[in-house]
Amino acid sequence: MMSPSMLLRSGGLVAVLAFAVAAPLMVSSRYDLGVLQLALINALLVLGFNFTVGFTRRLSLGHIGFFAIGAYASALLTTEHDASPLVAMAVGVLIASAAALVVSVLTNGLHAHYLTLATLGFGVIVQVVATNWIDLTGGSNGVLGIPVPTAFGIELVEPEQQYYLALALLAAGAALMARIRSTKLGRQAAALRQSERAAESLGIRTDRIKTLTLVLSAAYGAVAGSLYAHTYGYVAPDAFSFALMLTVLAMLVVGGPGTIAGPILGAVILTYLPEMARVGDEFWQLIYGVLLFVMVLWVPKGLAGLAQQAIALARRPPGRSASRPATEAVAR
Amino acid sequence: MTAPALETRGLTLRYGGVTALESVDLVVRPHTIHALIGPNGAGKTSFINVCSGSASATAGTVSVGGRTRRARRPSDVARCGLARTFQNLQLFAEATVLENVLIGAEAQNGVGPLASLLGTPRARRSGRAAREAALAAIEFVGLAAERDHVAGALPYGKQRLLEIARALATDPAVVLLDEPGAGFNPQEKQELADLVRAIRDRGAAVLLVEHDMPLVMGVADRISVLNFGTLIAEGTPTEVANDPAVVDAYLGTDATEGLAS
Numbered sequence: 001m002m003s004p005s006m007l008l009r010s011g012g013l014v015a016v017l018a019f020a021v022a023a024p025l026m027v028s029s030r031y032d033l034g035v036l037q038l039a040l041i042n043a044l045l046v047l048g049f050n051f052t053v054g055f056t057r058r059l060s061l062g063h064i065g066f067f068a069i070g071a072y073a074s075a076l077l078t079t080e081h082d083a084s085p086l087v088a089m090a091v092g093v094l095i096a097s098a099a100a101l102v103v104s105v106l107t108n109g110l111h112a113h114y115l116t117l118a119t120l121g122f123g124v125i126v127q128v129v130a131t132n133w134i135d136l137t138g139g140s141n142g143v144l145g146i147p148v149p150t151a152f153g154i155e156l157v158e159p160e161q162q163y164y165l166a167l168a169l170l171a172a173g174a175a176l177m178a179r180i181r182s183t184k185l186g187r188q189a190a191a192l193r194q195s196e197r198a199a200e201s202l203g204i205r206t207d208r209i210k211t212l213t214l215v216l217s218a219a220y221g222a223v224a225g226s227l228y229a230h231t232y233g234y235v236a237p238d239a240f241s242f243a244l245m246l247t248v249l250a251m252l253v254v255g256g257p258g259t260i261a262g263p264i265l266g267a268v269i270l271t272y273l274p275e276m277a278r279v280g281d282e283f284w285q286l287i288y289g290v291l292l293f294v295m296v297l298w299v300p301k302g303l304a305g306l307a308q309q310a311i312a313l314a315r316r317p318p319g320r321s322a323s324r325p326a327t328e329a330v331a332r
Numbered sequence: 333m334t335a336p337a338l339e340t341r342g343l344t345l346r347y348g349g350v351t352a353l354e355s356v357d358l359v360v361r362p363h364t365i366h367a368l369i370g371p372n373g374a375g376k377t378s379f380i381n382v383c384s385g386s387a388s389a390t391a392g393t394v395s396v397g398g399r400t401r402r403a404r405r406p407s408d409v410a411r412c413g414l415a416r417t418f419q420n421l422q423l424f425a426e427a428t429v430l431e432n433v434l435i436g437a438e439a440q441n442g443v444g445p446l447a448s449l450l451g452t453p454r455a456r457r458s459g460r461a462a463r464e465a466a467l468a469a470i471e472f473v474g475l476a477a478e479r480d481h482v483a484g485a486l487p488y489g490k491q492r493l494l495e496i497a498r499a500l501a502t503d504p505a506v507v508l509l510d511e512p513g514a515g516f517n518p519q520e521k522q523e524l525a526d527l528v529r530a531i532r533d534r535g536a537a538v539l540l541v542e543h544d545m546p547l548v549m550g551v552a553d554r555i556s557v558l559n560f561g562t563l564i565a566e567g568t569p570t571e572v573a574n575d576p577a578v579v580d581a582y583l584g585t586d587a588t589e590g591l592a593s
Binding site for chain 1: 384385386405406407410411415416418422423424425426427431434435436438439440443445448449451455459498499502
């Protein structure tokens with residue numbers, strides 16, 4: 001038996017999936033399809049970022065570093081070593097996970113702004129290495145001629161095919177994240193977010209939770225990076241700047257940290273926004289800055305939280321407010 | 333003879349030039365309510381922090397359930413069988429009552445993240461067992477009616493009870509209650525005393541750190557008195573109440589009157 005809220009949710013999920021599947025048929029130009037592809041890659045990137053900032057509320061700002069590792073692993077392994085894109089993606093995920101493990105061991109004891117600064121350093125290190133280790137990465141010229149992605153041995157030459165690959169990976173990523181959130185690891189990450197002292201006092205090894213969530217976030221970031229490399233056929237260090245980190249942060253905060261729909265929604269909206277009005281990058285950085293400010297101050301749970309709140313309000317019979325069941329108070 | 337639920341030997345804690353604890357030897361026997369009292373600044377909080385692993389002792393050892401441990405992290409201590417509550421509440425405020433206690437109940441059940449993710453038969457069994465243990469603990473402290481309420485929205489007194497339920501759900505050998513009666517009215521304190529006795533009768537030892545003298549005198553099997561980081565007395569409530577050193581150094585006239593009532 002499905003409760004009304006479950007029906008509503010699965011109905012919404014089916015509608016969103018149907019829309020996502022039909023989207024390439026509705027766009028008229030290759031350019032518009034390119035924006036759609038970028039939105040999906042961004043969504044996967046932000047979804048990974050959600051494991052740390054959304055689940056454990058640890059503001060780890062090295063996420064673009066993992067994205068870059070995934071992109072460069074795919075770029076270099078396929079162009080220099082003739083690896084298949086799938087193998088290259090898997091290797092990128094492994095390298096990014098190993099890097100996350102090291103970052104985690106070094107930063108698990110840090111809190112608040114110390115953690116943020118240290119992990120910010122990691123992102124900068126990756127970009128600096130990509131720029132200056134010219135023998136390996138080609139320096140600021142980047143890597144050209146990265147082959148198109150493959151699936152089941154088929155080269156996905158058409159952008160539509162690449163779009164569906166990205167959509168499949170995003171759907172799998174979202175499903176896995178939803179599953180994790182509802183199991184023990186998800187509950188323990190939520191416990192860590194709300195009181196690390198209490199979590200420790202119950203015997204939860206919070207260091208392991210921090211490490212696992214960072215590794216998961218790095219793995220998602222690397223998959224997004226690999227998709228990025230194979231989709232565009234070109235990577236260069238200036239793609240992995242702090243400006244992108246700021247954009248990803250804004251996407252998560254606008255969408256709703258800790259939810260599953262929020263990061264995807266935020267990524268899609270903030271990918272499309274700059275396309276609607278073509279002005280300089282600096283202008284958009286300014287807009288992201290203002291958005292971050294406004295959301296953090298007045299809508300800390302993001303658009304997804306706002307939607308939950310609206311649903312809860314609509315469902316509450318008038319004049320009843322004494323007892324507060326879970327859904328309402330969570331959306332507060 | 334059974335091992336003590338909690339035992340400290342020569343426990344000493346210094347920060348810089350300040351000595352917070354000086355060679356404290358304390359034994360909490362199983363099935364005992366053991367109260368730790370002392371004026372403000374006597375070292376009660378330091379004692380709790382060292383026992384629960386949030387501070388490292390300068391010297392001395394702590395053993396829980398007969399196991400001496402190297403203090404590394406609070407989670408290691410918890411896994412030896414020590415559970416605690418906090419003077420300043422540390423609830424998972426956005427989670428429901430049931431979720432709070434469930435997190436405690438499953439924390440030490442040995443199910444790994446992957447097993448939990450895949451939903452292996454063992455993970456499912458352990459999950460059901462944790463849920464039952466959580467429901468039992470909620471029932472035990474009397475929060476069954478609030479099971480699905482959000483923790484942060486509960487009245488203060490019920491939040492305190494929820495912390496106790498969450499600690500009990502880990503099935504501890506010893507429960508450390510840090511000022512559980514703070515902010516309670518006399519009626520609630522009476523109910524708290526009954527609950528503390530029920531915890532003991534259920535099988536766990538209790539280390540009760542509490543300011544309220546009538547509550548302590550009424551419920552404790554044994555009392556240890558800390559003053560300036562040193563244990564100055566230990567015994568039954570009657571022995572401690574009649575100990576001239578305690579009366580002179582600590583309890584004072586007001587509290588002695590409190591005892592007589």
